[in-house]
Amino acid sequence: MNPMVQQIVFSLVRFALASVSAALIQRGVLSPEQTDYVIVGIGGLILAVGWGVWVKYKDRIKFVTAQASGAGTTEREVEMLVQSGAAPPATLSKDVSPYLTKTSV
Numbered sequence: 001m002n003p004m005v006q007q008i009v010f011s012l013v014r015f016a017l018a019s020v021s022a023a024l025i026q027r028g029v030l031s032p033e034q035t036d037y038v039i040v041g042i043g044g045l046i047l048a049v050g051w052g053v054w055v056k057y058k059d060r061i062k063f064v065t066a067q068a069s070g071a072g073t074t075e076r077e078v079e080m081l082v083q084s085g086a087a088p089p090a091t092l093s094k095d096v097s098p099y100l101t102k103t104s105v
Helices: 003-026 032-069 075-084
Strands: none
């Protein structure tokens, strides 16, 4: 992921967590002392979900690249195709045959 986009996303997540904590304190659901625990807990949850989505995304890219590469292509060759930028988009519909954007390994 682009480092600038990564920083923006993390800043937005921090802002959202702080806003939710402030709203919960204002409504009396949380005490100010509890906010640190809640933010750490929610942050861990967001991290776990984000990691899971990232792994599924990478697996999907490898899967559609392997489909587009044809029979006999090794896993290492598929990984090289993905690294070279030849992988089909991960959002490719199930009704569309995968295609390589570049043909060299």
